[in-house]
Amino acid sequence: MLPDPIKKFTEIFSKFPSIGPRQATRLAFYIAGLGKTKIKEISDAISGLYELNTCARCFHTYNQYSGGRTDEKLCPICSDPTRKKEIIAIIEKETDLISLEKTKKFNGWYLLIGELHKTGELEPEQKLRLASLKTFIKKNLGDRAKEIILAINPTVYGDLNAALLKKELEEYTEKITRLGRGIPTGGEIEFADEETLGQAIDRRN
């Protein structure tokens, strides 16, 4: 029933995170209706993503090759000599990195582990990234990092994953922390849910 190019597009796009088959089909028809110039522009924007590099240390996606050892491609953060190598924030998503960088409050580096499963199970790629972090620590930080921040969402699943990552990493660092929890700035006590408020009391300072 669906024209082949629409079917093809739907097949590919419905596998993307938070896009279902329905939305993918609608998107396909929408793009098909935009005309040649616009379709070319979209297709080029996607090809353009291939120019990006993945940092060999933190697995962050970045624009240009920017220094570091010649046999190792490092992102601007990892190749910045002013950033502290002994403080590492473990993050799930690129966009989390961007949010954290915007605060200008963190001067360590990130390990991008990828989105964690609700079950706490690690994917093979995630295991490799953790192993790579451990190797980096042993090789460059004299046995232990100073601090590993598990910058993972403060949800039930996040808590589970944080507990498991803590077990994995505690012998590689002096301290393991998580981001502060409580009432968001500008939020009102009246509207905070019980869990948030409970955390805000426990972590009062």
Place this chain on the structure above:
Amino acid sequence: MLPDPIKKFTEIFSKFPSIGPRQATRLAFYIAGLGKTKIKEISDAISGLYELNTCARCFHTYNQYSGGRTDEKLCPICSDPTRKKEIIAIIEKETDLISLEKTKKFNGWYLLIGELHKTGELEPEQKLRLASLKTFIKKNLGDRAKEIILAINPTVYGDLNAALLKKELEEYTEKITRLGRGIPTGGEIEFADEETLGQAIDRRN
């Protein structure tokens, strides 16, 4: 902060229906991480959408040129001689057409008008499509169509738009109808909302 190719992709994709800037950025990073072969495949899938045609009569997107007058490109439905030219369903989306075709209950043709505004205002392109329908009726159906079905969602906004379209079209057709409304097959009275149940009583048969 965002790498240029990610920014470019986000700019384009966040304008698409039901994709916000946040989702677009995540998608960009996701695709960037898929590697060259996959990125090429996605970019090709999008270029492939340009092969599609728009039917000159119903504005439906279709795969190949399939008959009709040589100066007019018609879709398989509009060029099918067994389908009744005097019954027209006005639909908002390509996917609605597909859903209706699947029922095998409709043997007329469709006018794809595009998604209607909540305000009831018509876009210039939508006015052109209505004008093209009126011309078709005058020219081919001897003044009036037999039936125009306003196959528009049974929502408050759909009702508003249907009322406005009815005014536009009533002199061009013997009958204007909308799709039946009531409890969905397999649904339970207990769980039907008041509005649905009310419609089901009004339209009992």
